[in-house]
Amino acid sequence: MLQVKNISFSVPEKQILHDISFSMDQGKFIGIIGPNGSGKSTMLKIIYRYLKQSSGQVTLYENDMEQMTRKKIAQEMAVVSQETPVLFDFTVKDLVMMGRTPYKQWLAQDSKEDFAIVEESMKLADVLYLKDRTLGQLSGGEKKRVMLARALAQQANILILDEPTNHLDIEHQLQLMDLVKELPITIIAALHDLNLAASYCDELLLMDEGNLHRKGTPEQVLTEETIKQVFHVQAGISKNPFTQKLHLFFYAENVGRSEDK
Numbered sequence: 001m002l003q004v005k006n007i008s009f010s011v012p013e014k015q016i017l018h019d020i021s022f023s024m025d026q027g028k029f030i031g032i033i034g035p036n037g038s039g040k041s042t043m044l045k046i047i048y049r050y051l052k053q054s055s056g057q058v059t060l061y062e063n064d065m066e067q068m069t070r071k072k073i074a075q076e077m078a079v080v081s082q083e084t085p086v087l088f089d090f091t092v093k094d095l096v097m098m099g100r101t102p103y104k105q106w107l108a109q110d111s112k113e114d115f116a117i118v119e120e121s122m123k124l125a126d127v128l129y130l131k132d133r134t135l136g137q138l139s140g141g142e143k144k145r146v147m148l149a150r151a152l153a154q155q156a157n158i159l160i161l162d163e164p165t166n167h168l169d170i171e172h173q174l175q176l177m178d179l180v181k182e183l184p185i186t187i188i189a190a191l192h193d194l195n196l197a198a199s200y201c202d203e204l205l206l207m208d209e210g211n212l213h214r215k216g217t218p219e220q221v222l223t224e225e226t227i228k229q230v231f232h233v234q235a236g237i238s239k240n241p242f243t244q245k246l247h248l249f250f251y252a253e254n255v256g257r258s259e260d261k
């Protein structure tokens with residue numbers, strides 16, 4: 001459904017992305033992983049058209065995204081970015097209602113259906129109890145969940161998440177990942193936690209210094225060799241005994257050396 005074709009991105013000082021190509025199939029959960037500064041957020045920002053690539057093309061259902069209107073893109077894609085908007089005086093329910101904007105005519109009233117969708121989205125993201133608070137009165141993790149609720153209210157076909165579990169406690173991390181995994185839509189998420197990525201993603205894109213180092217299933221991408229090459233740490237590959245999913249252990253290269261002496 002979505003194709004990224006030969007995308008490069010440069011700023012005056014340097015090239016940030018080098019000739020990236022991949023495609024996303026309907027209903028799949030794709031994870032973008034890689035060290036700090038490897039280009040994950042930049043790649044996502046180009047997909048949701050916050051940044052314009054220097055060369056290459058992104059197509060959605062074979063249409064060039066540059067030719068699509070903002071409104072059409074907002075009906076297709078919802079984004080939870082790393083930044084929270086500076087709308088401190090807005091209440092949670094008003095913010096989540098903003099997710100309905102792409103479906104409204106100029107100055108149209110919120111419909112019964114809009115209110116029902118907003119309430120359901122707040123329930124799913126576990127923020128209903130915060131609905132009358134303003135954004136300025138929330139913790140980092142609560143804000144993150146409100147932004148997820150807003151994205152859910154958008155009812156888009158593609159959900160883009162930039163480090164969605166950042167700021168979340170472990171219960172809410174797993175809740176969020178379970179929730180988005182169950183959605184019948186396509187998800188693309190930049191993730192730092194490789195074990196979360198391994199557990200939930202159908203496919204991983206491993207970025208390294210602006211290049212797509214490897215793509216494939218978690219088993220294909222998360223090997224001892226690739227982790228050493230890209231993250232410069234040693235990894236042991238195992239299985240989570242409860243979920244049977246791939247599980248990684250990490251250690252610095254010199255661990256255990258003192259015991260060898």
Ligand SMILES: Nc1ncnc2c1ncn2[C@@H]1O[C@H](COP(=O)(O)OP(=O)(O)OP(=O)(O)O)[C@@H](O)[C@H]1O
Nearest residue numbers: 011013016034035036037038039040041042043190
């Ligand atoms: N506007 C800009 N001008 C100059 N350099 C930039 C700009 N935006 C991003 N960069 C650089 O591009 C590289 C990729 O940044 P990006 O935010 O995409 O990385 P990331 O993989 O998402 O990192 P992190 O894991 O730390 O969030 C970094 O080295 C960053 O400093």
